[in-house]
Amino acid sequence: MAFDNLSEKLQNVFKNLRSKGRLTEDDVKSALKEVKLALLEADVNFKVVKQFIKTVQERAIGQDVMNGLNPGQMVIKIVNEEMIALMGSETTEIALKSGNEITVIMMAGLQGAGKTTTTAKIAGKLKQKGRNPLLTACDVYRPAAIEQLKINGEKQGVEVFSMGDKNKPVDIAKAAVEHAQKNGFNVVILDTAGRLHVDEEMMDELVAIKNAVDVTQTILVVDAMTGQDAVNVAGMFDEKIGIDGVILTKLDGDTRGGAALSIRAVTGKPILYIGMGEKLSDLEQFYPDRMASRILGMGDVLTMIEKA
Amino acid sequence: TKTRDNIVSGIDSIFSGFSSIDDDFYEEIEEILIMGDLGVKATEEIIENLKAKVKENKIKEPAACKQLLIDSIKEQMRVEDTAYRFEEEKSVVLVIGVNGVGKTTTVGKLAGKLKDQGRKVVIAAADTFRAAAGDQLAEWANRAGVEMIGGQEGADPASVVFDAVASAKSKGADVLLCDTAGRLHNKKNLMEELRKMNRIIDREFPDAYRETLVVLDATTGQNALSQAKQFGEVADITGIVLTKMDGTAKGGIAVAIQSELNIPVKYIGVGETIEDLQKFDADEFVNALFKTDGNEEE
Numbered sequence A: 001m002a003f004d005n006l007s008e009k010l011q012n013v014f015k016n017l018r019s020k021g022r023l024t025e026d027d028v029k030s031a032l033k034e035v036k037l038a039l040l041e042a043d044v045n046f047k048v049v050k051q052f053i054k055t056v057q058e059r060a061i062g063q064d065v066m067n068g069l070n071p072g073q074m075v076i077k078i079v080n081e082e083m084i085a086l087m088g089s090e091t092t093e094i095a096l097k098s099g100n101e102i103t104v105i106m107m108a109g110l111q112g113a114g115k116t117t118t119t120a121k122i123a124g125k126l127k128q129k130g131r132n133p134l135l136t137a138c139d140v141y142r143p144a145a146i147e148q149l150k151i152n153g154e155k156q157g158v159e160v161f162s163m164g165d166k167n168k169p170v171d172i173a174k175a176a177v178e179h180a181q182k183n184g185f186n187v188v189i190l191d192t193a194g195r196l197h198v199d200e201e202m203m204d205e206l207v208a209i210k211n212a213v214d215v216t217q218t219i220l221v222v223d224a225m226t227g228q229d230a231v232n233v234a235g236m237f238d239e240k241i242g243i244d245g246v247i248l249t250k251l252d253g254d255t256r257g258g259a260a261l262s263i264r265a266v267t268g269k270p271i272l273y274i275g276m277g278e279k280l281s282d283l284e285q286f287y288p289d290r291m292a293s294r295i296l297g298m299g300d301v302l303t304m305i306e307k308a
Numbered sequence B: 001t002k003t004r005d006n007i008v009s010g011i012d013s014i015f016s017g018f019s020s021i022d023d024d025f026y027e028e029i030e031e032i033l034i035m036g037d038l039g040v041k042a043t044e045e046i047i048e049n050l051k052a053k054v055k056e057n058k059i060k061e062p063a064a065c066k067q068l069l070i071d072s073i074k075e076q077m078r079v080e081d082t083a084y085r086f087e088e089e090k091s092v093v094l095v096i097g098v099n100g101v102g103k104t105t106t107v108g109k110l111a112g113k114l115k116d117q118g119r120k121v122v123i124a125a126a127d128t129f130r131a132a133a134g135d136q137l138a139e140w141a142n143r144a145g146v147e148m149i150g151g152q153e154g155a156d157p158a159s160v161v162f163d164a165v166a167s168a169k170s171k172g173a174d175v176l177l178c179d180t181a182g183r184l185h186n187k188k189n190l191m192e193e194l195r196k197m198n199r200i201i202d203r204e205f206p207d208a209y210r211e212t213l214v215v216l217d218a219t220t221g222q223n224a225l226s227q228a229k230q231f232g233e234v235a236d237i238t239g240i241v242l243t244k245m246d247g248t249a250k251g252g253i254a255v256a257i258q259s260e261l262n263i264p265v266k267y268i269g270v271g272e273t274i275e276d277l278q279k280f281d282a283d284e285f286v287n288a289l290f291k292t293d294g295n296e297e298e
Ligand SMILES: Nc1nc2c(ncn2[C@@H]2O[C@H](COP(=O)(O)OP(=O)(O)OP(=O)(O)O)[C@@H](O)[C@H]2O)c(=O)[nH]1
Pocket: A109, A110, A111, A112, A113, A114, A115, A116, A117, A118, A139, A142, A145, A192, A193, A194, A195, A221, A249, A250, A251, A252, A253, A274, A275, A276, A277, A278, A282, B099, B100, B130, B182, B184
């Protein structure tokens, strides 16, 4: 990949500065040009990048180069720290209600992001934790969406609640919660249809569901390959419906996943899990530091710096 | 449609406020291109070319410069008339791409379109992996009013393709559309599976006109370039279908792909109904690329 050698480039920028003990404004600026390009290549939103570079620049200028770190590494260290800070310094889990109170989780996102698959993946995780989840087929539009959820539910050994495609998603959601109450389920996961953030009618549908049932967590499912538009998508889902967390899918690909940074920057909501494959067990914990090094495309360098 | 509304407001509002061609002006262009997902490399190339032309033609007016830029990207993205030959030929269309981009839906839409043109269409359900992929495609076959050849979940997709080719031949079908499972381009075994399907078509239907469409989600960023490259190593890609153009993403990565790999965009998806597939229009596309929200800050 083009920017795997970001660290090399930075070494070059600072080639003549090894002896310097302090980062000057000019040093930092020329180094951050390379960082900026790397972030843009990784699909971090242009405006987010600009803001980010500004923050790093302010922090880096005048810093003493530490023992064991050359100026290039010093800049990377600061970039990395700021990125992790922006991405939420620790891992987070889906918040569940305690005891027998029913937790309702609503999945939302663009078409094809991975909602239905992720719904089944989460069910598997919750089941392992001793919860009793009920999956609910609220996508009444996509051909065979219900069948898809049913097959996945069966693979996970989890019940799927469906009322066909002739009912409104709001009514299905309400009925599902009632069904859960009567039958001892303590988590209801609503799989909803994919929709565009600019489709008002469809966005209103999610708002209606939220108003009708007591949704504990609204989770935005985002394709990790998303480009510059991630800020619009995440921003509008959060603004119109209100989201509590994000799941990034398809990170088993070779995308750098800069959308993660953009989404965090516009919503401030935690990234809960990452999808690492099509199999229903392929859902992993999100680690901000690993994501940071993925976006920068230089895991090894960072590991080395962490230790310094 | 929704896209058209987005597009018509046009490009006149952009680059307003510039009285001369200076660094700020070029920076504004750079920002628009990067925000449209063209990527750093294509953007830099475009701007370098533009600067050269401005110098060469002694252009002084930002408006003229803007027009120059727009025209050159339009020219680059223009699709040759021959691009749609498969619609008239006896052809096999292989539809490939990563997960969830809109392959199955595109096959359904394309089937409907070709059927309307009086072509006899057969579709092959060669996604035997994803849950309910066959049911989904069956519904599209039903909507389009065409026949589908399917396989059991877990069956070898190449064998489905084999059966479908035989069936298309014996029925005297004009066009065979093959839906395939979503696969990430970095998965060796899945790409090998695709190679095999491709080989079967070559072997079993050597005189068919071949069309291989890579479906790209317009929302995708720089990774789409890697997708196009690696799918291109497995099959001869003849065109791109850019889906979900009814959203706010500009699909600018297609420009980078056109520059680097010379693969044209042939269709765009603009919604989820059977009518929502259009032939690619370079003018509309570039106009939309340069349309920014009037109310954006800065
Ligand atoms: N490689 C990979 N594929 C994934 C992942 N998550 C989902 N997918 C695939 O992405 C495609 C779309 O997934 P779905 O779960 O159907 O997506 P959706 O958001 O429910 O789609 P709509 O309901 O049509 O909006 C399928 O082929 C899934 O197998 C992931 O983490 N990695």
